[in-house]
Amino acid sequence: MTYRGKYLRTLSRRKLLQSAAGLAAATALPLGLTGTPARAAGGKLIIGAFADGGLTPFKEKIIPLAKAEGFDIQFLEDEYGVTLEKWFVDAQNKAGQYDLYLLDDPWVPQFGAADVLEDLGAAGIDSADTDWIGPLIDMGFWPPRKGPRIKAFQDATPKLVTVPFVGDLQTLTYRNDIYGKTAPATWDELIAKGKEGVAAGKIKYPVVFRGVTGNPIVTSWYPVFLAFGGEFFDDKWKVTFNSDKGKAAADFFVSTMKQNGPPGVVEFDSDQEGAAILGGDAGAIIQYSGNAIKSDDPKQTKVAGKLDFGIVPKVEKAIAQLGIFIAGVPKSAPNKANAVAFLKWYTSKATQAKLSEAGSIPVKRSAFEVANPGNRLIPIALKQLDAGAVPRPRTPDWGKVEELLGIELNKALQAGSGGGAALDLAAASVTAYLTKQGYY
Amino acid sequence: MSVVARLSANVRRQGEGLDLALPYLLLAPAVLFAFAVLVYPIWDGIRASTMSYRYGKAVGWVGFDNYTRLWSDPQFLNALWVTVSFVALAVAFETVLGLALALFCANEFRGVRLLRGILIIPMVITPVVVAIVFRLIYASDAGMLTVVSQSLGGGPVEILGHPARAFLGLVALDVWEWTPLEFLILLAGIQSLPVEPFEAARVDGASPWRVLLDHTLPMLKPVLAIAIVLRTIDAFGTFDQVFVLTRGGPGEATKLLSIYGYDTAFKFQDTGYAAALFVTMGLLILAAALAAVRIMKGMTPP
Missing domain, CATH: 3.40.190.10 (Periplasmic binding protein-like II)
Incomplete structure (x- = not known):
């Protein structure tokens, strides 16, 4: 018998199907049917x-x-x-x-x-x-x-x-040689003591944040918005971020914070704000852990030992963004x-x-x-x-919402005023967009 | 019919069939390849532009709704305006500078070959790298312009945080990177011009300015048109530099159609609308190119 003949006789169609079914079952069982997948080899x-x-x-x-x-x-x-x-x-x-x-x-x-x-x-x-x-x-x-x-x-x-x-999550990083051992509890305190630090020549500006349009500026504005007691949507997805509290937060952000932030903050993203706090130029920052955990490493900061952490400052509440x-x-x-x-x-x-x-x-x-x-x-x-x-609102359209809000906030930040009006414009765009997506 | 005659008729038919099919068979791989990489993606893009997408999946046919939606979308209209302004300004600067450099380098003098080589360097650098370098120049906190300004006693130079300056900064980047392409095309054009008219003009005592206006530019018009068309088409699709330098900001000052379309497709997953945007953008580029070719035909000397 030739090798080919022997092979064909051994591997009949039925056997081939049986083997394939067995192999498929062996693969599928650990993955899907048993619920808990077993770890694959290697x-x-x-x-x-x-x-x-x-x-x-x-x-x-x-x-x-x-x-x-x-x-x-x-x-x-x-x-x-x-x-x-x-x-x-x-x-x-x-x-x-x-x-x-x-x-x-x-x-x-x-x-x-x-x-x-x-x-x-x-x-x-x-x-x-x-x-x-x-x-x-x-x-x-x-x-x-x-x-x-x-x-x-x-x-x-x-x-x-x-x-x-x-x-x-967002927390406050602040200079202990400006604010002392206790974190500033309110935004007013943060700005006022920061100005004293500038006057004393210890820092160049009280606060630094991200001003780039879209996700960066909204991320920086959000804890201020929460501090003022703002709420983004109601339980029917109706836009509520342009409430009086929201507008007060936006005005504070684009005017007071800009005046007490670095020149050119409109174009600042996380790399620049990180450089400002770790380089010793800024008095305080609300930030995620990425740069905060570098605060004690002399290779990554010029002010090692001078940076402390605290919960975010409040106006009404001290709530951070996750x-x-x-x-x-x-x-x-x-x-x-x-x-x-x-x-x-x-x-x-x-x-x-x-x-x-x-x-x-x-x-x-x-x-x-x-x-x-x-x-x-x-x-x-x-x-x-x-x-x-x-957390930020749980919707698949958050990216677009953040984009629309970020554009208007960024424009107001450029102008240094008009935060409230910017929120009204953004609210109209967001409502129009969500309406089109079938939210209401 | 004799057996021999039938056989020869058969042979002829077989030969004719093969002769008929052979060119198509030989062309088939290239046609299939072109279909796969050119026709199918365009067709699929057009098909997608008539669909509504939700959560990354097509949920229904909407006809031309996505196209009509474009013209009431302030973000699209802004991006269209920014793109047209960017293309017009960048290509105009690039053409004028490219022409000036080509006229200068068309002369033979010591070191001209080296100079020509140096002048085309920006064009061969990866656009993303160019954008990173320009970001390091423009950054208001530690950028080169700020450092120079501060060393001269001035303050930080804010480019990327100011709408008009950011837009012009982007144009400057594009001009730096792509003037060499215009220069190269126009230099080749100038070097291919006949020398006799120029010698005659010199003998007649024409000034260099008159030679440029009366001889060089008229004879160079077709090449100029090619250079402008190529750059216009390319500038419409500018993406990498903006993505790295400004992401379309501040506000929407540098949001080109390419960036808006990219965000719409991939960030917001509104695939059908993004497809309609890109199809429209393609048609606009096609219309611009056809108009330029028509003008070019009119300019070509008989």
């Missing part, structure tokens, strides 16, 4: 992230630990401005280039609404664990468990499509089982404690209580979480 994991100082402790201290645990991690970083579109296209086209996205939390509704992320609750991530910081685990759900929902998802059951990864890194597993991930196994390991009590010791803001409450947190910012972050911190 532990390969491709993580996508945007470049941000807030992930430095994770990169430097946690990835080596994960490698020791058997995860073969490839960490791919991109500039913030291109990651959303890049990952969305990857997920939508099922390209399978990543196993885990480290998203900015306002992107969760976009990915959730497009149904391109795995249900991590079904995969075995326990969202009921009481150790989670409540507002952070809430942000992982789509549609949201709390607050208004868009019409198309009004009756849908919330699924845990993402898992909090780094509990980042802006966490949040992890999602695309449905097209080639190593889905590894991604879920990694997330379980990463969000365990022990690893979260290590993350805290590495200097990053954890997402589990127990990790805030470690004996030696790696950064002075960590206990302040918990204080801010307890004082009040809110």
